[in-house]
Amino acid sequence: MLKTWIWMAILLGINWGGFIALLIRTMRKEGARAKEKQ
């Protein structure tokens, strides 16, 4: 089962990790833009 967990972490890490990292990046950028407008 350890092998399963390791592969799960790698494959979900690449895909979900990529998605979440970009979400956070966009959130920060849009937050900064909103502050600038204010």
Add this chain to the structure above:
Amino acid sequence: MSQKDKFVSRWGFLAAAIGMAVGTGNIWRFPRMTAQYGGGVFILAYTCALFLWSLPLLMSEMAIGRKTRLGPIGGFRDLLGKNFTWMGAWLVSVCMLITFYYSVVTGWCIKYFTLAMSGAFKPGVDTGALWNAFHNNSWQNLFFHFLSISLCGFIIYKGIQSGVERVSKVMVPALFVFLVVAAVRAVTLAGAGQGLTYMFVPIWSKLGKPETWLQAFTQSAWSTGAAWGLLFTYSVYTSRKEDISQNCIMVGFGDQTAALLAGLAIIPTIFALSPDLESAHAAMESGNTGLTFISLAHLFPKMPAGFIVAPIFFLAMVFAAFTSLIAMVEVGVKTLMDANWSRKTSTLLVVAGTFFLGIPSAVFPSFLDNQDWVWGVALLVSGFFIILAVRRHGAERVRTELINPTADIKMGRWWSFIITYISPLIFLGLTGWWLYKGIIDNPKSWWKPFSSFTTMTIIVQWALLMVVLLLVNKALAKWVKRPPEEVD
């Protein structure tokens, strides 16, 4: 373009674009393909496909749409010249031909949501018979087809801001929450570990098999919405300052995230609740509708809290299908609007056209299968036309003038290399393989144009469409007007 026909926020655009990409294929095809083609190996190949085929195409579509401010027909005309208008029309035609039967498929999801809500999936119910009874009932299929396209038309009629953006901002986050709930329930079932192993641990012997790679690239091509003309159309409604590369990468990863969540919701459920391994394997190989509407519907009653999970799962399917259907219908509506027709008239025409031209798919299941086969593979040709457009305009020009100036994540020269040399090879490999498959799967009937899954039915229908579009090319180029000047 009126201010109402623009996405108000980047989040609104992202929600609509991710909703466009995440469709039924993420839920009922990706888990099957993963199970069939080596688990982790398939997921790795699928991730490669995202970077080598889907992302370059999505970025190109968004770049052309944002630059020309026109749907695919006008976009190809203005970027490449009048002689190439028919290529944009091919993109729109293929998308619409898929829309005609996708509305029927969305209707199936709505029907199954209502069945789940009414508690129809009880222990001992023959879900195979239930599906067959519904599938062969033309009136019910027509009713749900009508319901799905009417609801979609109502949203499109409201416009981008009050319709598409508002609905996507609710449906897309909800879809992800529903998939998370279904996945958590599935992986916490006793015996789910076997399913997780099946899904994630790579079967390395499959790595060297061409079919694994071909299926992974095909899945990515169909699933991300690349070359459908959908992002092309949505990008017309974005600001000229909108970041192309980061938004497209988010759409790609968002699509894969949803697919993996669906895999986590389905594969462990099948392995934990099937009576034996043989039944689990049979369920995974029972086709899209077999897996979802028969096998899963049969297993939900055996699941603790299954009476809650079943409606959540089928509502997730409705939202996934519906947000994709909205994007498809918008392609047709935008095409008519480019010829100066009002949104109201365009929506009415596209909705009525989709309903009537979807009737054969709603009434004759074999017709739907045929259309899915012919126009699914045709999306690869659409991708090739986008590649040709980028090459003709200059891949480096597209990268440096259209993508990078407003991008947070700049694309390097490798982007131009991929779309110029790698993507055309992928097109040749995939299209050639599907046409070859049509022959080897039907050695005695591949030349028959009226059979569902033959190579000849593809060739004949593609040729017919291409001839028609070439004949009306000049008229189409005149028909689409110039986009109005806008203040950004």
